[in-house]
Every structure is written in C-alpha cells, then in structure tokens.
Amino acid sequence: MATKRKIENAPNPDGAKTIRGLDLPTYDGAGLRIGIVSARWNSVVCESLVAGAVEALKSCNVTDITMEYVAGSYEIPQAAQVLLQSGKFDGLICIGCLIKGGTMHFEYISEAVTQGIMRLNLDYKLPVIYGILGCLNEEQAKERAGVDGAGHNSGKDWGITVVESCLLTKKYQKVLGS
Numbered sequence: 001m002a003t004k005r006k007i008e009n010a011p012n013p014d015g016a017k018t019i020r021g022l023d024l025p026t027y028d029g030a031g032l033r034i035g036i037v038s039a040r041w042n043s044v045v046c047e048s049l050v051a052g053a054v055e056a057l058k059s060c061n062v063t064d065i066t067m068e069y070v071a072g073s074y075e076i077p078q079a080a081q082v083l084l085q086s087g088k089f090d091g092l093i094c095i096g097c098l099i100k101g102g103t104m105h106f107e108y109i110s111e112a113v114t115q116g117i118m119r120l121n122l123d124y125k126l127p128v129i130y131g132i133l134g135c136l137n138e139e140q141a142k143e144r145a146g147v148d149g150a151g152h153n154s155g156k157d158w159g160i161t162v163v164e165s166c167l168l169t170k171k172y173q174k175v176l177g178s
C-alpha cells in the first residue's frame, strides 16, 4: 500500500521544468523476491542504474534481491526468461543502456529487446520492468543514470515501479486464487 506523500515528480535529467516523469511514492515491498538482470555493455551507466534500483528497493523494505549479469542488452530477454521460469521471482528489473552509433545495431537491438521484455510481461503475467535506456550519446546516458551527480538516476524509478506492479499483481492473483 502506498504511504501518504507529497506528489512530486522525479526530476527531469536536463533539469527543465516539466510535469513529465514519475511521482515517487513509497510502497511496502517486504517479502517480495526481486531479480535484476543487467547488461555489462556501458557498465558505468548500468552499474549506476543498478545501484539506484537497489537503493529504491531497499527503501521499500525489499531484502530478497538477486543480481545477474549478461554481456549486452540483447542477451537480457533470454536471461530474464530463465529467471522467470525458475518460479523464484515475483518480479524483475531489466537494466541496459543502448547508445546510438554509426550503424543499424542500435535500432535492431532496441526493437528486439523492447519486444522481448514486453512478451515476458504478458507470457509470465509478472512485472518485468523495462530499464533499458536508448540514448543518442554518452552524455544523455550519464544524465539519465545520475552518473557524476548529473541528472536523475532512473534506476530509482524502476525499483519503485517493480514493487508497485508486484503488489498490484499479488492483489489480483489472490482474487483469482492463482
């Protein structure tokens, strides 16, 4: 259940005044089993996002956190599928950082990973959070991961998002008796 809070959006990475973004309530995620699958490509950014997600999970009383790594974002959906198949998780956060280069790699991988993660959400009926940054350059990526104190660490949003979605899922799983 969400605790009372002042509604405030996560700050925009570029500091511009905006109503965009997520308000960040606190949820009680005690007892939830959360897995994080992170890519190692662009590891400075991914590690910062992972740290933000873990911090947010802990702030929601989540203590059962499993960390797994894969090489690149392309490997994330398959690894996440293996974790979900184990039945050991209430929800996952997928973390990766795609930075546009001079070839079509960015487009192909972004599309594949995005479709793959959505498929897992619907196939497994469990929250699989889309923590994949798709950035035009390194500066954008660092800003969105709070690297060097810049911008806002999106990993924090994803930690809270997975708890919120797991609680919603559990509420209706109980009603259905599944």
Ligand code: DLZ
Pocket (backbone or CB within 6 Å): 039, 041, 042, 071, 072, 073, 074, 075, 096, 097, 098, 099, 100, 101, 105, 106, 109
């Ligand atoms: C090959 C590649 C490239 C060019 N760029 C990225 C990137 O920006 N972010 C990322 O997570 N991974 C990248 N990769 C690696 C692919 O995700 C994948 O690991 C390889 O294509 C092997 O399947």
